[in-house]
Amino acid sequence: MLEVRNISKSFYRKEALNDVSMKxxxxxxxGLLGPxxxxxxxxxxxxxxxxxxxxxxxxxxxxxxxxxxxxxxxYLPEERGLYRxxxxxxxxxxxxxLRGFSKRDVQTKIDYWFDRFEINDWRKKxxxxxxxxxxxxxxxxxxxxxxxxxxxxxxxxxxxxxxxxELIKQELIEMRAAGKTxxxxxxxxxxxxxxxxxxxxxxxxxxVTEGSISELQxxxxxxxxxxxxxxxxxxxxxxxxxxxxxxxxxxxxxDRFVVRVKMRGDNSFEDLLKVLIGQVQIEAxxxxxxxxxxxxxxxxxPVDSAE
Amino acid sequence: MLIAIREWKERVLSRSFLLFSIxxxxxVLGLVYLLFAYGGQAKQSWxxxxxxxxxxxxxxxxxxxxxxxxxxxxxxxxxxxEFRDAKKYQQFDALFEVNEKVVSNKVGHVFYRExxxxxMQTRVQFNVxxxxxxxxxxxxxxxxxxxxxxxxxxxxxxxxxxxxxxxEASDLRAWVGLFYGVIIFIFIFLFGMTxxxxxxxxxxxxxxxxxxxxxxxxxxxxxxIVGVGLSAMLQFLIWLLIIAGGLxxxxxxxxxxxxxAANMNIPELSNQVANPSYSEQYFSAYEYNQFVELVYNKVNxxxxxxxxxxFFVGGYFFYGALFAAIGATMGSESDGQQFVLPLVFLIxxxxxxxxxxxxxxxxTLSAVLHYLPFTSPVxxxxxxxxxxxxxxxxxxxxxxxxxxxxxxAMLGIAARLYKNGILQFGHRVRLxxxxxxxxxx
Numbered sequence: 089m090l091e092v093r094n095i096s097k098s099f100y101r102k103e104a105l106n107d108v109s110m111k112x113x114x115x116x117x118x119g120l121l122g123p124x125x126x127x128x129x130x131x132x133x134x135x136x137x138x139x140x141x142x143x144x145x146x147x148x149x150x151x152x153x154x155x156x157x158x159x160x161x162x163y164l165p166e167e168r169g170l171y172r173x174x175x176x177x178x179x180x181x182x183x184x185x186l187r188g189f190s191k192r193d194v195q196t197k198i199d200y201w202f203d204r205f206e207i208n209d210w211r212k213k214x215x216x217x218x219x220x221x222x223x224x225x226x227x228x229x230x231x232x233x234x235x236x237x238x239x240x241x242x243x244x245x246x247x248x249x250x251x252x253x254e255l256i257k258q259e260l261i262e263m264r265a266a267g268k269t270x271x272x273x274x275x276x277x278x279x280x281x282x283x284x285x286x287x288x289x290x291x292x293x294x295x296v297t298e299g300s301i302s303e304l305q306x307x308x309x310x311x312x313x314x315x316x317x318x319x320x321x322x323x324x325x326x327x328x329x330x331x332x333x334x335x336x337x338x339x340x341x342x343d344r345f346v347v348r349v350k351m352r353g354d355n356s357f358e359d360l361l362k363v364l365i366g367q368v369q370i371e372a373x374x375x376x377x378x379x380x381x382x383x384x385x386x387x388x389x390p391v392d393s394a395e
Numbered sequence: 396m397l398i399a400i401r402e403w404k405e406r407v408l409s410r411s412f413l414l415f416s417i418x419x420x421x422x423v424l425g426l427v428y429l430l431f432a433y434g435g436q437a438k439q440s441w442x443x444x445x446x447x448x449x450x451x452x453x454x455x456x457x458x459x460x461x462x463x464x465x466x467x468x469x470x471x472x473x474x475x476x477e478f479r480d481a482k483k484y485q486q487f488d489a490l491f492e493v494n495e496k497v498v499s500n501k502v503g504h505v506f507y508r509e510x511x512x513x514x515m516q517t518r519v520q521f522n523v524x525x526x527x528x529x530x531x532x533x534x535x536x537x538x539x540x541x542x543x544x545x546x547x548x549x550x551x552x553x554x555x556x557x558x559x560x561x562x563e564a565s566d567l568r569a570w571v572g573l574f575y576g577v578i579i580f581i582f583i584f585l586f587g588m589t590x591x592x593x594x595x596x597x598x599x600x601x602x603x604x605x606x607x608x609x610x611x612x613x614x615x616x617x618x619x620i621v622g623v624g625l626s627a628m629l630q631f632l633i634w635l636l637i638i639a640g641g642l643x644x645x646x647x648x649x650x651x652x653x654x655x656a657a658n659m660n661i662p663e664l665s666n667q668v669a670n671p672s673y674s675e676q677y678f679s680a681y682e683y684n685q686f687v688e689l690v691y692n693k694v695n696x697x698x699x700x701x702x703x704x705x706f707f708v709g710g711y712f713f714y715g716a717l718f719a720a721i722g723a724t725m726g727s728e729s730d731g732q733q734f735v736l737p738l739v740f741l742i743x744x745x746x747x748x749x750x751x752x753x754x755x756x757x758x759t760l761s762a763v764l765h766y767l768p769f770t771s772p773v774x775x776x777x778x779x780x781x782x783x784x785x786x787x788x789x790x791x792x793x794x795x796x797x798x799x800x801x802x803x804a805m806l807g808i809a810a811r812l813y814k815n816g817i818l819q820f821g822h823r824v825r826l827x828x829x830x831x832x833x834x835x836x
Contacts, residue, residue, distance in 0.1 A: 136608045137608075138607045155611075163604075163608040171405075171600065173405070186398075186606065
């Protein structure tokens with residue numbers, strides 16, 4: 089769907105992006121992660137042709153991207169806003185028509201989306217009369233009004249209230265189901281983990297890693313397993329003996345626990361289960377994968393400490 | 396185009412636009428009316444007290460009494476403070492102090508309570524001068540005053556330009572040109588500021604990035620300039636219609652006699668000015684009729700207006716681009732003020748250059764100002780109102796060409812600044828940045 093090839097960009101002497109390449113597949117939600125100032129917004133602006141790269145190219149549906157492709161992209165920038173003195177409807181009409189659609193087409197879409205978000209009563213209200221959360225809804229509608237094939241959202245969860253964040257998440261998931269592609273940049277790792285299929289991590293102007301969420305988690309798993317059981321904690325610890333190490337535990341009830349365990353030596357998950365069976369009543373056991381937050385910190389921190 | 400339409404709608408549908416469109420020309424009309432009425436207000440009367448302790452004027456001032464000015468004579472000397480404060484003198488508008496030296500040093504002083512019109516001043520001077528003439532003739536010659544008047548022929552020396560013997564290029568018409576030039580700059584300034592505010596508001600709204608994802612910065616800037624410009628044009632048309640309509644109505648109803656040609660035969664009037672009864676007509680007719688005639692007859696509007704519009708458009712684009720660029724480079728709205736100041740200065744300078752050219756039309760600097768895009772809209776208006784001398788019309792077109800080309804160049808420069816500045820938020824503008832942005836393509 090979208091291919092970024094060897095993009096570099098500097099502002100004066102400051103390097104914003106250095107040889108960044110990545111590929112976004114059709115019908116996936118792609119997360120663009122990275123700490124502040126890593127170059128995410130610059131990359132997004134380059135994809136939207138707001139700024140030009142010093143080097144590299146962008147391909148859209150297999151061809152070099154042109155200005156015409158912009159009509160198939162919906163963009164919600166991090167620095168977002170609306171004309172405060174325009175009415176909700178005329179605002180949506182204006183932005184829809186700017187994307188090259190006829191008045192009638194835009195009107196049909198407006199009717200559809202206003203119904204869907206249940207904001208028909210606000211049509212004639214001016215933006216300045218709306219609450220922040222309401223304005224955010226309008227903003228989102230304006231972004232997807234022209235039914236873009238590719239939706240690019242820069243920090244969509246920052247500044248939006250939790251209800252709208254949930255609403256937008258659901259919309260994004262539905263759009264993916266409808267075969268649309270979404271790129272979003274975010275700090276909110278929990279949301280990223282929940283909805284993204286694949287992510288790329290940008291740090292200090294370079295792409296550090298790219299892959300599916302589970303791939304990244306698997307790469308960074310630390311041999312940690314969790315066991316939920318009913319029984320005596322002392323019996324559990326005794327059973328482990330020296331082959332395993334208890335990392336931490338959650339107490340669920342009088343005799344119910346979740347314990348995270350690390351293997352010692354060549355011991356495997358199977359060995360763990362073997363020593364426990366008969367000692368406690370195992371309810372569940374699973375491999376603990378690092379959260380995206382952990383993955384993020386794991387990738388970013390070593391680079392920082394190397395400096 | 397959509398940007399232009401949105402911009403246009405936002406301006407046109409605002410309440411202030413309506414207010415300014417209708418009140419503006421009404422105020423202008425009101426001023427014109429005042430000028431007419433003030434000029435025509437010949438019946439304004441004055442009560443002058445003459446203190447003539449040495450009896451130079453012999454207690455008399457006019458053979459025929461002036462119907463607008465009543466002269467009374469006081470005995471002895473009156474202090475200015477006394478005249479100002481004493482109750483018995485309150486009925487008098489002015490005090491004319493005559494001392495015995497007036498015959499030799501020819502200086503008299505008039506103290507007034509309320510500033511008199513120029514015409515009133517001229518009239519008092521005329522009356523006193525004539526009376527003094529009588530006294531002098533009587534005192535120093537053997538002539539009778541009638542004989543003296545026969546000898547003394549008033550002579551109006553008319554100076555004519557060999558290239559313009561009919562005095563078509565009169566100063567007054569250049570003043571009309573200046574007026575139009577100033578109008579151009581008022582509109583440029585007002586709507587330039589509108590562009591600037593609109594750009595900086597889009598920045599502070601943060602809507603600009605949403606827009607930039609659909610249109611290029613150049614289109615955005617141009618759309619904005621065109622949209623605001625169209626609303627300026629509309630407003631201007633409304634102004635024009637109301638003022639033209641108003642002037643027409645005034646001419647038909649309020650001042651029909653002013654355009655009576657007989658009233659304005661100035662050479663004839665001045666020939667007969669020796670006759671005191673004509674003096675009055677002369678003074679009253681001269682001043683305001685010139686103005687009326689100027690507005691209605693003298694200026695070749697059919698030629699002035701098209702070029703006015705062309706230079707208006709050229710100048711507007713030239714300055715509009717500048718304002719847009721400034722708006723885009725501003726970090727915050729207040730930050731831009733320091734950059735607006737030089738522009739205001741520039742505009743004042745342009746208006747002043749019009750005044751300069753009016754006074755020194757032949758100077759080299761005037762020729763330079765005529766082509767300089769910063770000043771040409773007003774300077775050309777000043778030159779155009781009295782019309783270009785034959786064979787020099789090309790200068791007009793040349794200046795227009797220079798202006799339009801500079802406007803294009805300015806749009807290019809502004810587009811660069813706009814493109815690089817528009818996505819910078821909350822920074823402090825430094826000249827260094829601007830130079831960098833200019834270098835960057």
